[in-house]
Amino acid sequence: MSRIVALHLGLVALLLALNFLLPAYTHGNIARIMVLAVYAIGYNIAFGYTGLLSLGHAMFFAAGMYGTGLILRFSELSALPAWGVGLACGAGLALAVGLLALRTAGVAFMIVTLMFSQAVYLIILYFGAFTRGDEGFVIEAADRMIWGLDLGQPQVRYLAAWALFSVVLLISLRLVRRPAGRVFVAIRENELRARLLGYDTFRYKLLALVISGTISAASGGAYALLFGYAGASFATVQYSIFPLLWVLLGGAGTVLGPFLGTLFMFYLIDIASGLTEAYMLIAGLALIGLTLFAPQGIAGVIRARLWKDLP
């Protein structure tokens, strides 16, 4: 087993051990961070590895959240199949959006993804009769059961979040070390060159976006199941910007970066809001500092200074 695999399995093991050690408040936080970090990992596949700067990933998160939530609300399916539907919604949406948006690049791609995401947000509001619009809806405790386990119960919730995070982290680690992941990086670095090495870059970008959208939907669906709520605020622009910030802070194009960034930002806001009402000011200053002094993000700095082969 290589040092790299050992490092990532070490994080997985540490997070499992923390389940038995953490006080209740932090325990809940880490569960939430792991679910959101899955979203960041998904975003990182498109942005960090393939160079696709999307400003609309909230639509994929929301596709998973509403795909799962609405199925539970209006059908007899149980939690796990409903989550599967959420995943399929995310994958389908990413495929459809990708086929259109990937005809553009750079700033145009940012705008097109932003617009699609706004369209999804407005659709959620428009069909308020089903989605309850801004207010959102609560997913009943009876629907949040997997194999007789109550996902609302803190231990189960933490372990479910841990299981999802671990699987997605290891999938991401494997993907970026496989040939397809290397092509993603090649496209990010120099798309014309990749094309002239014989790679169909459109198909690879579409693949990256579908994987990214599906993982984002997995996070959205899991959020609905574990925290029992689906609301339109998760489809707003803010939720497209969050994963961008998490990934930038943690280190774009690194496997561990999304988790580190999500953890850092969560606690930055958590601690700052305990100190002052103007907590976003502190968060903002910290972000500016990181951008100035460590533009590659936390894991990016580790890679540049300490561990050259960190994937």
Next chain:
Amino acid sequence: MSLILSTRGLSKSFQGLRAVHEVDFDLPQHQVRALIGPNGAGKTTFVSMLIGRLAASAGRICFDGRDVTDMPAHARVALGMAYTFQITSVFARLSAHENVALAARRHLGADQDAVEAEVQEALGRTGLADRADALAQDLSYGHQRLLEIAMGLAQRPRLMILDEPTQGLAEGEIAAFKALIRDLARDTTILLIEHNMAVVMELADRITVLNFGEILAEGTPAEIHADARVQAAYLGSGGDD
């Protein structure tokens, strides 16, 4: 001898400017063909259409008996064309090894041992074996040019298009490059755009001269060397070499 590449009436205009005009060009297999001409003669435009970076305004391109005119660049590469850039275009933030591995993996797939062997051979033949772990951006300019060629080699192309490969190389590097091309010519057809006449005269089996987007002359190095029109074209443009 069968043709690996041919064009008929191949043309490219940029807003009325005829960069390449009705070029009929035939390249038999296993030949080393040089494409020369004064600056602005349309050489890079011509080969950009061959590989598919630029769409032709008119005319057809056949590669290995297939009409590839409407094929995207990546599909032409998959058929066995390779192109090295005039302006170095390596993956700057990736290692030399990874640059070449990307070129090899497209046809070798996930077979890591085969890719590794191919990378070692390409780096070895270009003299870059001891720089394998260096980032491409940290290589000297000459080494980046050689890395471009290594990436071409690792694709195992049947037609290799080299766009001014010796530009910016030192004398010693040019000698090594010539040896490399002679070696490569045993199993690959080569189309070489080159300004360095010493290199052209030494390497090329035949030479095609482009001037104002049209073929001015074609022949052996000796014939081209003696051609009065070619001399006039070069002198007329201020002399390129």
